[in-house]
Amino acid sequence: MDKARILIVDDELILRESLQAWLSRDDYHVEAVAGGEEALQRIREVHFDIVFLDIKLEGMSGLEVLEQVRDLDPDTVVIMITAYGSISTAVEAMKKGAQDYLLKPFEPETLNVVIEKNLESGERIRENIYLRQQQKEQARFENLLGQSRAMLEVFELIRDVAPMESTVLISGETGTGKELAAKAIHSNSSRCQGPFVAVNCGALPEHLMESELFGHQKGAFTDARETRKGRLELACGGTLFLDEIGEVSSRMQIDLLRVLEERVFYRVGGTQPLKADFRVLTATNKDLREEVARKAFREDLFYRLNVVSLEMPPLRRRKEDIPLLADYFRNRFAQETNKEVDGFSRAAVDEMMLYEWPGNVRELQNAVERAVVVVKKRFIEPGDLPISSQPQAESGDLSLAGLEKAHIAQILEQTNWNITRSAGILGIDRSTLYKKINRYNLRQKS
Ligand SMILES: Nc1ncnc2c1ncn2[C@@H]1O[C@H](COP(=O)(O)OP(=O)(O)OP(=O)(O)O)[C@@H](O)[C@H]1O
Ligand SMILES: [Mg+2]
Numbered sequence: 001m002d003k004a005r006i007l008i009v010d011d012e013l014i015l016r017e018s019l020q021a022w023l024s025r026d027d028y029h030v031e032a033v034a035g036g037e038e039a040l041q042r043i044r045e046v047h048f049d050i051v052f053l054d055i056k057l058e059g060m061s062g063l064e065v066l067e068q069v070r071d072l073d074p075d076t077v078v079i080m081i082t083a084y085g086s087i088s089t090a091v092e093a094m095k096k097g098a099q100d101y102l103l104k105p106f107e108p109e110t111l112n113v114v115i116e117k118n119l120e121s122g123e124r125i126r127e128n129i130y131l132r133q134q135q136k137e138q139a140r141f142e143n144l145l146g147q148s149r150a151m152l153e154v155f156e157l158i159r160d161v162a163p164m165e166s167t168v169l170i171s172g173e174t175g176t177g178k179e180l181a182a183k184a185i186h187s188n189s190s191r192c193q194g195p196f197v198a199v200n201c202g203a204l205p206e207h208l209m210e211s212e213l214f215g216h217q218k219g220a221f222t223d224a225r226e227t228r229k230g231r232l233e234l235a236c237g238g239t240l241f242l243d244e245i246g247e248v249s250s251r252m253q254i255d256l257l258r259v260l261e262e263r264v265f266y267r268v269g270g271t272q273p274l275k276a277d278f279r280v281l282t283a284t285n286k287d288l289r290e291e292v293a294r295k296a297f298r299e300d301l302f303y304r305l306n307v308v309s310l311e312m313p314p315l316r317r318r319k320e321d322i323p324l325l326a327d328y329f330r331n332r333f334a335q336e337t338n339k340e341v342d343g344f345s346r347a348a349v350d351e352m353m354l355y356e357w358p359g360n361v362r363e364l365q366n367a368v369e370r371a372v373v374v375v376k377k378r379f380i381e382p383g384d385l386p387i388s389s390q391p392q393a394e395s396g397d398l399s400l401a402g403l404e405k406a407h408i409a410q411i412l413e414q415t416n417w418n419i420t421r422s423a424g425i426l427g428i429d430r431s432t433l434y435k436k437i438n439r440y441n442l443r444q445k446s
Contacts, residue, residue, distance in 0.1 A: 004119050005047065008032040009039040009065065010054040010081060019052070022108045028115070036060030043072050050118055052102070052111075054081045055089050063093055070097045074345055074379055077118045097346075142184035144177055145325055148318035154181065154310065161308050162188035167260070169245075169305045170283040172312030175362030175427045178283040179243065181312060186239040191279055194238025199231050202247035209252055211268050220269025232265055235278040245305065246286035246297065257301045280305070315357040315364065322352050325361060329368040330380065342378045351382040358404055359427025366425050386414060386425045405440040408433070417444045 006028050010016050016032040023030045031048075033039050036057055043051070051069060055062035066078055080101040082090040090101040099118055102110065139147035141155040161168055162185045170178045179198070186196045204212055211220075215230030232240060242248075248256065259265045260280065264273040282305050291297035315321065326344060334341040344352070348371075357363050371384040387407075408426065415421040423433040436442075 003027055003029045004049045004115070005029045006031070006115065007039060007042060007048040007051045009034075009036065009051060009057065009062075011035060011056075011058050012054075019108070019111065023111065023115075026112065034058075036062070036065040039065055040068055040072065043069055043076070047073055048076055050077045050079060050115060052079050052081055053098075055093065056083070063089070063096065066093055066096055066098055070345075071377055071379075074343075079114060079118065139324060142180070142187055144180050144184055145328055146318065146321045147324055148313075148321045150313040150318045151321060154312065157308075157310055158184050159188065161185065161310070163190060164308075165279055166307040167280045167282065167305050168308045168310055169288065170281065170310045170312065171288065172283075172285065173314050173358075173360055174285050174432075175360035176312035176314060177361055178285075178312050179241070181310060182239075182241045182243075182281045182283060185281060186241075186279075189239065189279065191238050194278075195235055196239050196241065197231050197235035197278075198241040198243055200243045201252075202244035206249045206251060209249070210255070213252075214255075214265055215267040215270075217267050217269035220267070224269065227267070230267065232259070232276065232278065233267075233274060236275070238278055240278040240280050242280065242282040244284060245282040246284040246288055246291055250298070253298045253301050257298065257304060260301075260304045315360045319353055322364065323349060325364055326352055326368055329365050330372060333369045333372040337372060339372060339375075340378055341372050341375055341380060344380045345382075348380050348382050348385060351385060351387065355387045356403065358407065363425070363427030366427055370425065386411065404436070405442070408436055408440065409442055412437075412442065412444070 004027075006023060008016055008019050008030065010019075010032070011034050013034070016034065020030050020032045031042065033042060036059055039051070039053070042048075053062050053065055053069075057065070062080060066080070069076055069078055077100075078093075078098045080090050080093045080098045081104060082101050083104045090098075093101065100114060102114060139145060141158060144151070144155070146152070146154070158181060168182075168185060170181050172178050182198075183196060186192060199213065201209070211224075211228070211230065213230050213232055215228050215233050216224045218224060218227040242256075259276050263276045265276055266273060288297055288302055288306070292299050292302050326349075330341055330343065352364070352367075359366070367385050367387055368380075370386050371380045375381070375384045408422075411422045411425050415425070419430055419433060423430045426433065428436075
C-alpha cells in the first residue's frame with residue numbers, strides 16, 4: 001500500500017509540530033493545519049486515510065468539521081482529540097461517525113497504536129470490497145444478480161431445468177425477477193436461438209385474449225379482415241412465456257389445457273391443425289395451489305404447468321443481496337444519467353438493510369434510480385432514498401399490513417398523491433395501488 005496519509009487538525013502549535021515530527025519518523029505522509037476551514041480545504045483536494053481532529057478548535061467546532069469530512073470523503077477515518085471534561089462531546093462525535101478518540105495528554109506511542117489499528121481496519125474494508133467485486137463475477141446468472149444462498153439455489157435449478165423441455169411454473173411476489181428467470185431458462189435451453197414470446201394473461205379481456213393467443217383466420221369474425229398469427233404460432237421453435245397465469249379465465253384454462261395435452265392448436269376460425277412446437281413457461285404472483293383449492297384454477301392445468309416449480313425468494317429473505325443489487329443499479333443509473341455517484345454512505349446501506357422491500361428488487365431498483373437523480377453529493381445518503389426505516393416486521397407488535405399501510409401513506413405524501421410516481425416508487429402497478437388505497441382507506445390530507 002502507498003504511504004498512509006495523515007492530517008492533524010489542532011490549534012495548538014506545539015502539539016501540531018511535535019505530532020508531525022513524531023509521525024514523520026515513521027513511514028507516513030503527515031500534514032498539519034490549525035483550523036477547520038483549512039482542513040476541509042485540504043480534504044477537498046486530496047484523500048487522507050486518517051484525520052486527527054481536535055474537538056475544541058477556534059472558529060468552526062470539531063463536530064462541524066467532522067460532519068463535513070464525513071460528507072466529503074466517507075472513507076476517511078476520523079479520530080477526535082479531546083481533553084478530560086469533553087468526553088461526552090467525544091461520544092457524540094463517535095455517534096456522528098468518528099471512529100475513535102484520544103484523550104489528552106497522550107503518549108506519542110498511543111498515536112501509532114491508533115493509526116495501525118485504524119489503517120488495518122480500513123485495509124480490511126477495502127479488501128472486502130475487492131472480494132465482493134470478485135464474487136460479483138460469479139454472482140450473476142444471465143441478467144439475474146444474487147449471491148445469497150437462496151439465489152444460488154435458484155441459479156442451480158435454472159441450470160438444471162433449462163435443457164429439459166418441461167414446463168416450469170415460476171412463482172414469487174411482485175418484482176422478484178420472475179420474468180428475468182424465465183428469460184434465463186430460455187437462454188440456457190436448446191431453443192435459445194428461437195423466439196421468446198411473452199404474453200401477459202392479466203392484461204387482455206377474454207374475447208381479445210383468444211385471438212391474441214391463437215391468431216385468427218380471415219373472416220373468422222367481423223373484424224378479422226386478415227389472417228393473423230397468434231402468440232402461440234409466433235413462439236414456434238422457441239419459448240412461450242405465459243405471465244400472470246393465475247389471471248386467465250376458466251374458458252381459456254380449458255383451451256390451454258387442450259393445447260398442452262394434444263400439442264396442436266387451431267387459429268380462431270381455422271381448420272388446419274398447427275403443431276405446438278414451443279416450450280411453456282408460466283409465472284404467477286398468486287398462490288396457485290390456493291387458487292386450485294378454492295376452485296378458481298383448474299387442478300389438471302395446474303399439474304400440467306407445475307411440472308417443475310421455481311420459487312423466487314422475496315428480497316427481505318435474502319438481504320445479503322441488497323448491497324450487490326443496490327451498487328449494480330447505482331452504477332447503471334449513474335452511467336445513464338452521466339452523474340458521478342460513487343456509492344452509498346454507511347447510513348444509507350443500513351437503511352436499505354433494515355427496510356422490508358414489499359416491491360422487492362423492482363422497488364429497490366426504483367429507489368436507487370430516484371436517489372441517483374436527486375443526490376447532490378457523491379455518496380447517496382438515507383435522505384436521498386424514498387424509504388424510511390420504520391420499525392419493521394420483526395418488531396412483532398406491528399402487523400405487516402400496518403407497515404405496508406404506513407409505507408404507502410408515506411410515499412403518497414412524498415409524491416403529493418401522484419399515483420403513477422407512487423406506484424413506480426413502490427414497484428407495483430397503478431391498479432394494485434388503487435386497490436391498496438381502498439383497502440387501507442387512505443385519504444389525501446387537505
Ligand atoms: N436478481 C435480479 N437482478 C437484477 N435485476 C433484477 C433481479 N430481480 C429483478 N430485477 C429487476 O427488477 C425488475 C422486476 O423484475 P421482473 O419483471 O422479472 O419481476 P417479476 O417477478 O416478473 O415482477 P411482477 O410480478 O411484478 O411482474 C426488472 O427491472 C428486473 O430487471
Ligand atoms: Mg413479471
